[in-house]
Amino acid sequence: xxxxxxxxxxxxxxxxxxxxxxxxxxxxxxxxxxxxxxxxxxxxxxxxxxxxxxxxxxxxxxxxxxxxxxxxxxxxxxxxxxxxxxxxxxxxxxxxxxxxxxxxxxxxxxxxxxxxxxxxxxxxxxxxxxxxxxxxxxxxxxxxxxxxxxxxxxxxxxxxxxxxxxxxxxxxxxxxxxxxxxxxxxxxxxxxxxxxxxxxxxxxxxxxxxxxxxxxxxxxxxxxxxxxxxxxxxxxxxxxxxxxxxxxxxxxxxxxxxxxxxxxxxxxxxxxxxxxxxxxxxxxxxxxxxxxxxxxxxxxxxxxxxxxxxxxxxxxxxxxxxxxxxxxxxxxxxxxxxxxxxxxxxxxxxxxxxxxxxxxxxxxxxxxxxxxxxxxxxxxxxxxxxxxxxxxxxxxxxxxxxxxxxxxxxxxxxxxxxxxxxxxxxxxxxxxxxxxxxxxxxxxxxxxxxxxxxxxxxxxxxxxxxxxxxxxxxxxxxxxxxxxxxxxxxxxxxxxxxxxxxxxxxxxxxxxxxxxxxxxxxxxxxxxxxxxxxxxxxxxxxxxxxxxxxxxxxxxxxxxxxxxxxxxxxxxxxxxxxxxxxxxxxxxxxxxxxxxxxxxxxxxxxxxxxxxxxxxxxxxxxxxxxxxxxxxxxxxxxxxxxxxxxxxxxxxxxxxxxxxxxxxxxxxxxxxxxxxxxxxxxxxxxxxxxxxxxxxxxxxxxxxxxxxxxxxxxxxxxxxxxxxxxxxxxxxxxxxxxxxxxxxxxxxxxxxxxxxxxxx
Amino acid sequence: xxxxxxxxxxxxxxxxxxxxxxxxxxxxxxxxxxxxxxxxxxxxxxxxxxxxxxxxxxxxxxxxxxxxxxxxxxxxxxxxxxxxxxxxxxxxxxxxxxxxxxxxxxxxxxxxxxxxxxxxxxxxxxxxxxxxxxxxxxxxxxxxxxxxxxxxxxxxxxxxxxxxxxxxxxxx
Numbered sequence: 001x002x003x004x005x006x007x008x009x010x011x012x013x014x015x016x017x018x019x020x021x022x023x024x025x026x027x028x029x030x031x032x033x034x035x036x037x038x039x040x041x042x043x044x045x046x047x048x049x050x051x052x053x054x055x056x057x058x059x060x061x062x063x064x065x066x067x068x069x070x071x072x073x074x075x076x077x078x079x080x081x082x083x084x085x086x087x088x089x090x091x092x093x094x095x096x097x098x099x100x101x102x103x104x105x106x107x108x109x110x111x112x113x114x115x116x117x118x119x120x121x122x123x124x125x126x127x128x129x130x131x132x133x134x135x136x137x138x139x140x141x142x143x144x145x146x147x148x149x150x151x152x153x154x155x156x157x158x159x160x161x162x163x164x165x166x167x168x169x170x171x172x173x174x175x176x177x178x179x180x181x182x183x184x185x186x187x188x189x190x191x192x193x194x195x196x197x198x199x200x201x202x203x204x205x206x207x208x209x210x211x212x213x214x215x216x217x218x219x220x221x222x223x224x225x226x227x228x229x230x231x232x233x234x235x236x237x238x239x240x241x242x243x244x245x246x247x248x249x250x251x252x253x254x255x256x257x258x259x260x261x262x263x264x265x266x267x268x269x270x271x272x273x274x275x276x277x278x279x280x281x282x283x284x285x286x287x288x289x290x291x292x293x294x295x296x297x298x299x300x301x302x303x304x305x306x307x308x309x310x311x312x313x314x315x316x317x318x319x320x321x322x323x324x325x326x327x328x329x330x331x332x333x334x335x336x337x338x339x340x341x342x343x344x345x346x347x348x349x350x351x352x353x354x355x356x357x358x359x360x361x362x363x364x365x366x367x368x369x370x371x372x373x374x375x376x377x378x379x380x381x382x383x384x385x386x387x388x389x390x391x392x393x394x395x396x397x398x399x400x401x402x403x404x405x406x407x408x409x410x411x412x413x414x415x416x417x418x419x420x421x422x423x424x425x426x427x428x429x430x431x432x433x434x435x436x437x438x439x440x441x442x443x444x445x446x447x448x449x450x451x452x453x454x455x456x457x458x459x460x461x462x463x464x465x466x467x468x469x470x471x472x473x474x475x476x477x478x479x480x481x482x483x484x485x486x487x488x489x490x491x492x493x494x495x496x497x498x499x500x501x502x503x504x505x506x507x508x509x510x511x512x513x514x515x516x517x518x519x520x521x522x523x524x525x526x527x528x529x530x531x532x533x534x535x536x537x538x539x540x541x542x543x544x545x546x547x548x549x550x551x552x553x554x555x556x557x558x559x560x561x562x563x564x565x566x567x568x569x570x571x572x573x574x575x576x577x578x579x580x581x582x583x584x585x586x587x588x589x590x591x592x593x594x595x596x597x598x599x600x601x602x603x604x605x606x607x608x609x610x611x612x613x614x615x616x617x618x619x620x621x622x623x624x625x626x627x628x629x630x631x632x633x634x635x636x637x638x639x640x641x642x643x644x645x646x647x648x649x650x651x652x653x654x655x656x657x658x659x660x661x662x663x664x665x666x667x668x669x670x671x672x673x674x675x676x677x678x679x680x681x682x683x684x685x686x687x688x689x690x691x692x693x694x695x696x697x698x699x700x701x702x703x704x705x706x707x708x709x710x711x712x713x714x715x716x717x718x719x720x721x722x723x724x725x726x727x728x729x730x731x732x733x734x735x736x737x738x739x740x741x742x743x744x745x746x747x748x749x750x751x752x753x754x755x756x757x758x759x760x
Numbered sequence: 761x762x763x764x765x766x767x768x769x770x771x772x773x774x775x776x777x778x779x780x781x782x783x784x785x786x787x788x789x790x791x792x793x794x795x796x797x798x799x800x801x802x803x804x805x806x807x808x809x810x811x812x813x814x815x816x817x818x819x820x821x822x823x824x825x826x827x828x829x830x831x832x833x834x835x836x837x838x839x840x841x842x843x844x845x846x847x848x849x850x851x852x853x854x855x856x857x858x859x860x861x862x863x864x865x866x867x868x869x870x871x872x873x874x875x876x877x878x879x880x881x882x883x884x885x886x887x888x889x890x891x892x893x894x895x896x897x898x899x900x901x902x903x904x905x906x907x908x909x910x911x912x913x914x915x916x917x918x919x920x921x922x923x924x925x926x927x928x929x930x931x932x
Contacts, residue, residue: 016873018884050855052881091792091805095909096855100791108789114852117908118885159871159888159906357867361929365892403932489869 009153010145016156017118019043019054022145026074027056027067034079035060038144040129042122042151044113046096057099057113059129064101066111080110088130090123099123101130121527122151128530170485173492174302175310177263184262188255191248192311196319198245199466200326202238207330207459209234215454252311260307264299271295271494279500280566281526294494298487305484313477316470323470327463330456333449337432338464342471345425349475352418359414363407370400423468430464501568507585513592513673514577515542515704517563522572524562532558534727535572540720542673545705547715549746550724556708559724560676563706564593576674594672594703596696598679600663602651607636608643610651610662614670622669630665631695632658657688664695675700677707712750721746783830785842785849793849795821795829804829806849812896815854819846856902856910857883862923874903876911885909893930901930 010021023041031038040059044066047053054069055077064085066078080101087102089109095117100109115123125147132138178185209231217227272295283291320342328335377384377393384393437460439445440452517540524533533555540546548556561567562574565581574581576589591614602610611626612618623643627633635658639645651659660680667675677696693714700707709715716735723731723738723746731744738746781798788794792803802823809818809831819832835843861877871886885905893901893913901913916924916931924931 016871016884016886018882046855046880050851050880052883089792091853093853094811094856096852098791098852102790106788106790109791112791117910118905120908155907156871156886159886159891358929364890365930368890368892486869 009149037061203462207455211455264303547718594667632661
């Protein structure tokens with residue numbers, strides 16, 4: 001994890017939890033009197049009576065020390081020498097777990113720490129290191145602060161899928177995507193501004209027309225012919241303003257709508273390109289649905305914000321200020337009557353928005369309960385019928401349906417009351433203008449100001465009606481910003497994730513691998529703490545067929561992940577033809593590695609496209625030849641559309657065995673120097689297995705092959721078998737050699753399988 | 761105090777005769793809960809089978825290898841000392857936070873952030889926006905935060921008005 005995300009994790013802890021983001025300085029100072037080197041630490045946040053406390057379990061180079069933060073400072077409450085640790089026990093509960101550290105069997109624990117689920121990851125990491133110490137094994141050097149911060153922040157990161165950055169910073173960053181389209185932005189904004197300014201013109205002209213033309217003409221102060229000429233010119237002017245305004249609206253919509261699309265396109269491309277660079281570990285942490293949403297819905301929501309949200313909000317602010325200015329210019333007394341309530345109306349809309357949010361949360365919850373019934377009972381309709389529960393399910397659905405209706409009714413009751421109320425408030429403002437303006441208009445009173453010209457008053461009324469829309473938009477600004485920043489965050493979170501597996505600046509080029517593979521004292525931990533591969537070494541000559549066997553969870557698939565460099569080793573080296581795999585150009589290297597998985601993955605497209613996935617320009621002869629090697633040609637030709645058959649999403653229109661043979665054909669066509677077969681025949685029937693096995697026998701010829709199989713009989717032809725258990729290489733040799741060892745792991749596994757087979 | 765006896769896996773599955781023998785519980789010097797029956801004694805973990813439907817009955821005792829050693833369907837059948845020990849062990853194994861007061865509930869970038877007062881003191885925790893609380897049979901609410909800690913509102917109606925207002929959208 002990069003330094004940037006390390007900072008983020010500490011930031012997340014500070015922002016969301018009540019605990020320190022790192023070991024407090026006071027504890028560090030206290031530790032310095034005992035030991036210097038800090039290996040790991042964790043917080044035990046519950047005391048023996050299950051009340052909150054802060055006890056820090058600090059594992060240093062030589063000791064495990066427990067400190068308690070107290071009102072008057074830090075107190076050391078236990079210290080156990082690393083060399084004395086004999087046993088570590090972690091007992092789990094619902095929200096309270098206990099770690100006990102013993103220095104002798106049956107004796108009282110020297111350390112007993114209770115902690116909540118929030119601390120569990122860091123405590124498990126610490127527990128692992130203590131277990132290593134109990135076994136006399138050294139622990140890997142690591143950054144203790146990082147371990148702690150990663151462990152505590154990880155659940156929040158996973159749920160939130162975001163970095164914790166300020167909302168405004170996100171908006172600025174989002175707006176920076178407009179830079180390449182400066183000209184478009186400027187013209188669009190100019191057009192939008194023109195629309196705003198032009199909207200102010202007709203009411204103004206109308207007022208002037210009444211006061212300076214119509215009324216003088218009616219009073220005989222202006223010749224009718226001259227008045228008519230001026231009036232028609234004014235009408236023409238107003239019409240022109242409307243036409244220009246609509247033209248500007250057209251420019252604005254055209255430029256900014258496409259601008260939003262352009263930025264959304266850029267974001268989608270950048271996001272997708274970045275997703276391709278990210279390491280496999282990233283995908284194991286994130287849900288596929290969440291990533292797809294980021295590329296599709298989130299970028300779409302950002303389009304809406306950039307195309308309309310930014311402009312609408314900006315222009316609404318400009319419009320409100322301009323309207324207030326014009327009204328106060330026309331008549332400051334009446335202007336204030338209209339302008340002063342506006343912030344209050346904006347606030348009212350904002351508050352209403354918050355109430356609606358809460359109502360929607362309730363409705364969303366009730367809606368989820370309703371859809372839960374659907375997602376339960378529609379796929380499980382047979383069970384419902386067999387147990388004759390349709391009446392109960394109908395009742396359950398009916399109750400939840402009524403619940404949802406009640407919430408939606410509440411929502412409708414809220415907004416249908418609010419908006420007429422808001423309109424009424426605006427109209428009352430207008431009435432206020434009438435109440436204060438009418439005496440001045442009629443000249444019956446000067447209490448509220450000097451006499452008022454009719455035209456001014458008409459302008460005033462026209463401007464007042466223009467307040468409604470911007471007030472509404474400003475009131476919804478918080479919601480618009482919230483939606484946009486949430487989406488932007490989700491997108492930026494992916495863009496800011498650094499790939500964990502990175503190619504060197506000047507990689508070693510191995511255009512034609514020989515296929516020699518060596519693991520040299522390799523250790524690996526997915527979480528940086530608990531090692532799943534432990535100092536494992538072996539060497540494979542080019543062309544060997546290596547069977548990887550052993551109990552589930554022993555580390556076989558992890559070995560493959562390290563070999564293909566989906567992950568980097570924590571210690572040691574993986575050498576390909578004598579070169580560290582981390583020094584290679586990973587793209588070029590993977591081009592020479594083929595993988596056939598237990599669950600073959602086919603893309604939506606034709607069989608032809610799937611077989612040619614690694615080399616799209618391959619000719620038909622080679623495709624057919626590969627399919628023949630894979631025992632796939634015959635079944636493909638039986639399909640009505642042959643090689644052009646579209647296999648559907650993930651190849652669902654084919655059977656498991658057919659998919660597997662297509663994936664073998666794909667691997668054959670790639671002609672890899674190193675081939676990995678991961679449980680390739682475990683999920684098919686015997687006849688299909690025979691066909692796949694035949695195909696694989698042809699496929700492995702002349703390559704270095706690593707085959708994982710639980711059915712040990714399928715590995716009899718292997719040059720060597722490596723037995724992996726608990727991350728270690730516990731046995732190696734040929735099938736016959738391993739069977740000859742009466743106490744061997746392989747012999748035991750093989751015997752168990754034989755017994756199962758005989759019993760069947 | 762019983763000493764540890766290594767019991768073969770097959771013997772952990774109690775025969776009818778063994779199951780009818782009295783079960784005793786004790787906390788040993790090693791800090792762990794030990795169960796003894798028919799001369800066998802071993803450290804066990806305790807779990808409520810129905811933590812919310814029948815919290816006081818059906819308590820399962822598991823050995824370290826996850827085999828069930830005994831099922832206590834009714835704790836009143838135990839002797840008084842064992843019952844005390846049982847309560848002590850349950851308090852720890854079934855510990856969840858009890859919310860007494862809600863200070864604030866806010867939404868923050870896909871998280872619902874709670875600031876509450878628990879029996880243990882103030883606590884801030886977060887849930888995903890679509891992680892709805894679960895109702896318990898007696899009408900309480902269970903909220904599981906992103907880390908997996910469980911928070912319980914035993915009687916939503918007994919909360920103060922402000923707290924009820926804050927969690928209003930989560931209540932029925």
